[in-house]
Amino acid sequence: xxxxxxxxxxxxxxxxxxxxxxxxxxxxxxxxxxxxxxxxxxxxxxxxxxxxxxxxxxxxxxxxxxxxxxxxxxxxxxxxxxxxxxxxxxxxxxxxxxxxxxxxxxxxxxxxxxxxxxxxxxxxxxxxxxxxxxxxxxxxxxxxxxxxxxxxxxxxxxxxxxxxxxxxxxxxxxxxxxxxxxxxxxxxxxxxxxxxxxxxxxxxxxxxxxxxxxxxxxxxxxxxxxxxxxxxxxxxxxxxxxxxxxxxxxxxxxxxxxxxxxxxxxxxxxxxxxxxxxxxxxxxxxxxxxxxxxxxxxxxxxxxxxxxxxxxxxxxxxxxxxxxxxxxxxxxxxxxxxxxxxxxxxxxxxxxxxxxxxxxxxxxxxxxxxxxxxxxxxxxxxxxxxxxxxxxxxxxxxxxxxxxxxxxxxxxxxxxxxxxxxxxxxxxxxxxxx
Amino acid sequence: xxxxxxxxxxxxxxxxxxxxxxxxxxxxxxxxxxxxxxxxxxxxxxxxxxxxxxxxxxxxxxxxxxxxxxxxxxxxxxxxxxxxxxxxxxxxxxxxxxxxxxxxxxxxxxxxxxxxxxxxxxxxxxxxxxxxxxxxxxxxxxxxxxxxxxxxxxxxxxxxxxxxxxxxxxxxxxxxxxxxxxxxxxxxxxxxxxxxxxxxxxxxxxxxxxxxxxxxxxxxxxxxxxxxxxxxxxxxxxxxxxxxxxxxxxxxxxxxxxxxxxxxxxxxxxxxxxxxxxxxxxxxxxxxxxxx
Numbered sequence: 011x012x013x014x015x016x017x018x019x020x021x022x023x024x025x026x027x028x029x030x031x032x033x034x035x036x037x038x039x040x041x042x043x044x045x046x047x048x049x050x051x052x053x054x055x056x057x058x059x060x061x062x063x064x065x066x067x068x069x070x071x072x073x074x075x076x077x078x079x080x081x082x083x084x085x086x087x088x089x090x091x092x093x094x095x096x097x098x099x100x101x102x103x104x105x106x107x108x109x110x111x112x113x114x115x116x117x118x119x120x121x122x123x124x125x126x127x128x129x130x131x132x133x134x135x136x137x138x139x140x141x142x143x144x145x146x147x148x149x150x151x152x153x154x155x156x157x158x159x160x161x162x163x164x165x166x167x168x169x170x171x172x173x174x175x176x177x178x179x180x181x182x183x184x185x186x187x188x189x190x191x192x193x194x195x196x197x198x199x200x201x202x203x204x205x206x207x208x209x210x211x212x213x214x215x216x217x218x219x220x221x222x223x224x225x226x227x228x229x230x231x232x233x234x235x236x237x238x239x240x241x242x243x244x245x246x247x248x249x250x251x252x253x254x255x256x257x258x259x260x261x262x263x264x265x266x267x268x269x270x271x272x273x274x275x276x277x278x279x280x281x282x283x284x285x286x287x288x289x290x291x292x293x294x295x296x297x298x299x300x301x302x303x304x305x306x307x308x309x310x311x312x313x314x315x316x317x318x319x320x321x322x323x324x325x326x327x328x329x330x331x332x333x334x335x336x337x338x339x340x341x342x343x344x345x346x347x348x349x350x351x352x353x354x355x356x357x358x359x360x361x362x363x364x365x366x367x368x369x370x371x372x373x374x375x376x377x378x379x380x381x382x383x384x385x386x387x388x389x390x391x392x393x394x395x396x397x398x399x400x401x402x403x404x405x406x407x408x409x410x411x412x413x414x415x416x417x418x419x420x421x422x423x424x425x426x427x428x429x430x431x432x433x434x435x436x437x438x439x440x441x442x443x444x
Numbered sequence: 445x446x447x448x449x450x451x452x453x454x455x456x457x458x459x460x461x462x463x464x465x466x467x468x469x470x471x472x473x474x475x476x477x478x479x480x481x482x483x484x485x486x487x488x489x490x491x492x493x494x495x496x497x498x499x500x501x502x503x504x505x506x507x508x509x510x511x512x513x514x515x516x517x518x519x520x521x522x523x524x525x526x527x528x529x530x531x532x533x534x535x536x537x538x539x540x541x542x543x544x545x546x547x548x549x550x551x552x553x554x555x556x557x558x559x560x561x562x563x564x565x566x567x568x569x570x571x572x573x574x575x576x577x578x579x580x581x582x583x584x585x586x587x588x589x590x591x592x593x594x595x596x597x598x599x600x601x602x603x604x605x606x607x608x609x610x611x612x613x614x615x616x617x618x619x620x621x622x623x624x625x626x627x628x629x630x631x632x633x634x635x636x637x638x639x640x641x642x643x644x645x646x647x648x649x650x651x652x653x654x655x656x657x658x659x660x661x662x663x664x665x666x667x668x669x670x671x672x673x674x675x676x677x678x679x680x681x682x683x684x685x686x687x688x689x690x691x692x693x694x695x696x697x698x699x700x701x702x703x704x705x706x707x708x709x710x711x712x713x714x715x716x717x718x719x720x721x722x723x724x725x726x727x728x729x730x731x732x733x734x735x736x
Contacts, residue, residue, distance in 0.1 A: 257542060327579035331642070334537065335592040335649060336569035345591070350582060 062423075066416030072205035072218060073164035074156040075130060075194065079109040079138070081149050088149075097142055102135035106157070114190055125186050131158035133207075133219045156201060161217040161410035163191060167200050182409075208417065212383045213399065217410030220403070222421050224385045228298055228378070228393030229367060229425065235302020235389055236366050240309045241359055245348075247310075248317035248355075253343050272311035279308045280375030288376060296377040296392040304372050309362035316358025320351040352440040360433035364426055370397045396422040471725045472705060479724045480713035482702075484512035488653055488683040489534060489571075494548035496529055496707075498541070503529045506548075507709045509702060511653065516675060516684045518698035518715065520691060522730065525704040527687045531655050533557075534685065535571035536564045552653070569596055572651035576658040578638035580630030580645075585622050588630040588641055589613060592649035608648055616644035617674050636667025643674065647682070654678065656686040660693065672697050691731055695719050703727045 083090060085108065086100040110126050111117065117126050134157040142149065159167065162182050172178060173192040176185050183191070194200060211221030255261045283304035287293045293300050324347045332342040373379065378394050379402065386393035394402070396418060403415040483490075487510035496504035504526045511517050511534075519527040529538065536557060538544045550557040557567060569592070580588050589609045592598075599605035609626075613619035618640040622633070630641055639659060646654055656675070660668040675684060675697045688694050694701050695715060702712040703726070711718060711727040722728040 325579075327575060327577055328581065330537065330573075330575060331579040331581065331645075332591075333540070334535070334568060334573035334575070335595070335645065336565050336567075337591075337595055338565050341595055345595075346581060 062416045062419050065413055066418075066420045067413075068165070068168050069208060069410075069413040069417035070205050071168055071202050072207060073159040073167040074201045074203055075159045075163075076154060076156055076199040076201070077106065077109050077113065077130070078152060078154045079105050080152045081105065081138075081142070083149055086149070092146075092149075094143065097139060100139070100142070102138040103132075105138065106130060106134050114193075122186060125184055126190065129160055129163050129187060129190065131160050131218045132216055133158050158207070158218050159200070161408060163187070164218055165410055165413075166191065167195070168202055208414075212385050213381060213394070213402070214383060217406075217408045217414060220411070220414055222396070222399065222414075222418055224382050225394050225396045225399035225418070226421065226425070227386050228301075228382070229395040229422075231298035231386060231389045231393065232301040232305060232373075232378075232395055233363060233367060233429075235299055236305040236309060237359075237363060239303065240306035240313055240362065243306075244310050244313035244359075244362075245317055245355060248314045248321060249343055249348070251314075252318050252321040253347065254339065268311050268314055272315060275371075276308055276369055277371040277375065279304050280372030282307070283372060283376045294390050294392070296380050296382070296394070297390045298378075298386065298393050298395075299389040300376050301373050301378050301393075301395065302389070304376060305366040305369060308369065308372065309366050312362040312365065313355075313358050316361065317351070317355045320354025320358065321347060323354060324350045349440065353437040356433055356437050356440065360430060363429065367395075367426060367429070368397050368422070370395075370401055373398055396425065467725060472708070472710070475708060475710060475724070478508060478709045479711040479727070480718070482508045482510060482709065482712045484510045484515070484700075486513050487511060488513050488553065489685075490549070490551045490554075491530075491534075492549040494530070494533065494546065494550060496526070496533060496538070497543075497545040497547075499543040503707050504533075505707045509709060509712060511683050511685050512700070513683055514679055514681075515700060516679050516686060516698040517700045517702060518694035519685065519687045519702045519704060520689075520694050520730070521704035521710075523689075524706075526707040527702075527704045528657055530704070531657055531685060531687050532573075534653070534655055535568050535573055537568075537573060539564055569649050570651055571653045571655060572646035572649060574639070574642050574646055574654065574656045574659045577662050578635055578642050580633070580638050580641050583630060584627045585613075585630050585633070585641060586626045589644050589648045592645060596649060598649070612644040612648035613641075615647055615678070616640045617670065617677075618644055634667075636663050636670060639663060639667070639671060640674065643671070643678075647678070651682065653683045653685065656684065658687055658689060661689060668693070691719070703730065705730075 083092075085105050086102070087104075088096050088100045092100070107123075107127050110130065111123070114126060117123055137155070137157060141153075141155070158164075166173070166179060166181050166183060166188075173188055173195060176188045179188065181188075191200075207219065208221045209226075210223055211219055212224030214220040251261065251265065283300055287300045287303055288295055293303075328346050328350065329342050332346045333339075337345065373395060377392075379398050380392060380394065381402070382392050382394045384391070400415055400418045400422065403411045403418060489511040491507060491509050494504055494507045494509075495502060507530060509517075509530075519531065521527050532538045533546055533550065534557070538546065546558060552567070552570060555562055581591060583591070586609055589612050590599075590605055593605060593608050599608055610619060613622065618637060621637060622628075622641075625632075630638065633641060639662075643654075643659075660671050663671065672693060675686065678684060686694075686697065698715045700712065701715045701718040703710045703718065703722075703724075705726050711722060711724045713723075718727065719731060722731060
């Protein structure tokens with residue numbers, strides 16, 4: 011407050027002060043933009059996850075119906091001491107249908123009967139077959155068994171809807187079916203259990219029988235091939251280009267082309283796979299081996315570019331130190347540069363593989379979009395992958411496939427998180443300071 | 445290629461040299477032969493008519509210089525004078541710079557350094573190098589020192605390797621400080637200790653010559669004094685060529701001193717002679733602090 015403040019420098023002070031408020035305001039605005047952007051993305055992510063989880067969760071449970079079936083050899087149409095093949099041909103559906111008729115003796119009309127049978131999944135006969143194979147002694151006895159309900163019925167029971175008011179239900183069940191279901195519900199003949207079928211089966215036309223196993227195995231095999239091919243090739247290429255290749259026009263051309271390849275639409279790689287690997291080399295169609303090769307071609311540029319960046323980031327002083335001690339060029343790389351670059355290389359690899367895991371378009375071209383019921387046992391078996399399975403189910407008209415779609419997305423996300431977790435662990439192990 | 449770009453080395457500031465007095469500059473321009481005695485009686489390394497080019501630009505002009513057995517030779521001169529470039533030619537560390545070209549003769553015990561039958565990897569095992577910035581590997585102290593013997597197969601078993609490591613650390617005057625944490629990372633040491641670790645790592649290979657490129661420029665005075673002491677001790681077993689910016693350091697540790705200026709070797713003689721009675725005007729200007 012004294013005269014000291016009012017000296018010649020006060021003009022500068024005033025100006026700085028005036029600009030300071032402006033500068034701080036700008037800083038505040040910038041901070042706000044940042045916080046807004048982050049909260050917006052978190053909100054969108056949350057909405058996405060919430061919608062997927064809320065839609066997908068019901069897929070992990072399945073309604074079972076209790077039925078009393080009489081397994082007489084006569085009804086099954088099998089001889090005594092039937093072989094496995096004879097059992098396979100047994101009239102299981104007839105047995106189930108007759109037990110349904112016994113449960114609801116009033117049902118006489120042909121159309122009504124058909125409606126009644128529709129309450130039980132067609133997979134019920136396989137459950138019966140399994141039971142007889144496991145325990146042939148039950149033939150000729152009456153057993154009380156839990157069978158899978160049909161998808162529409164299952165959805166209604168799972169949603170804990172009020173069956174007394176059919177109009178409130180969003181379902182394709184007829185009024186008759188709802189009445190029967192009400193009757194069974196009152197008798198305690200429904201049970202909602204964990205849907206292990208979803209993790210054990212391949213795809214199916216019947217939603218309640220459709221599972222994720224085939225796609226999961228397909229994805230695992232495909233990624234295995236992708237990793238096995240792309241990681242060593244890409245790292246070797248990056249090391250050669252970064253550490254050994256002479257700098258001339260050829261290496262420039264290679265470099266430009268690698269960068270261009272990273273930007274090529276993935277479906278083009280699918281066309282290449284179709285033309286080269288399937289049509290020319292006659293590799294099996296729809297097989298993870300072809301999918302893996304195509305996807306590794308797609309991920310190679312990503313891994314090469316990030317590996318080169320990681321190698322470049324290793325300080326030259328380390329190379330000099332090793333060279334100065336008489337390490338050969340390859341020793342310099344394998345003993346010092348590569349270990350230090352490994353965390354970065356692994357990050358790039360995981361980004362590439364995550365991209366490959368979510369890729370659909372190139373796999374459509376090589377036939378991995380086919381309807382595959384069997385679970386692939388090797389890389390040459392026909393298979394599909396998780397994102398393609400999502401695509402297929404999203405296209406299906408049955409309501410139950412909607413929840414399967416979301417559930418498949420959840421499985422895909424868990425797969426991705428697991429992969430990333432492994433990468434983080436590996437990176438931690440390789441991380442060294444210098 | 446991940447190498448130092450030649451321009452990085454050439455772009456070191458040289459503008460200070462412009463303040464050289466005219467008479468001295470004239471004397472330099474006329475200079476065709478090094479002042480003093482570049483040769484010694486019993487040389488470990490010899491260089492004759494060495495010219496070094498980075499692309500079109502010549503960095504070293506016709507340098508003749510011997511490095512004697514068991515001597516410390518200091519190379520001094522203003523920034524950009526080529527002393528580091530010359531040093532790095534002595535164990536072919538410049539090979540990795542694609543544009544770098546070396547002509548003339550350089551030899552180690554009479555063997556041509558750039559000859560077809562001399563492998564650069566073997567050469568670097570015989571001519572070790574300590575760098576300006578301490579650069580320990582991202583490994584334990586033990587593994588840092590053991591690395592050279594391991595890749596060259598100098599120890600046939602673990603006990604021998606242990607001996608080499610302990611012996612090298614002792615020679616580098618580091619053993620007592622690190623004997624309790626020999627498995628700790630080399631990077632956990634202080635700057636001065638790291639540099640001594642780098643020296644231990646170099647002598648573990650039992651080289652014949654050690655090249656030191658400003659080994660103390662990143663260190664504090666106490667660590668510097670420790671290293672200088674060490675250099676004096678190491679002279680018993682090795683020939684040492686040291687590039688330094690500090691004239692005091694050159695005076696303290698070396699027996700002979702070579703003064704470089706703009707790529708030419710201006711003067712080389714016994715350290716005492718160079719510092720007390722420089723023959724060339726440029727040398728005198730430099731050591732009296734008139735420029736540089």
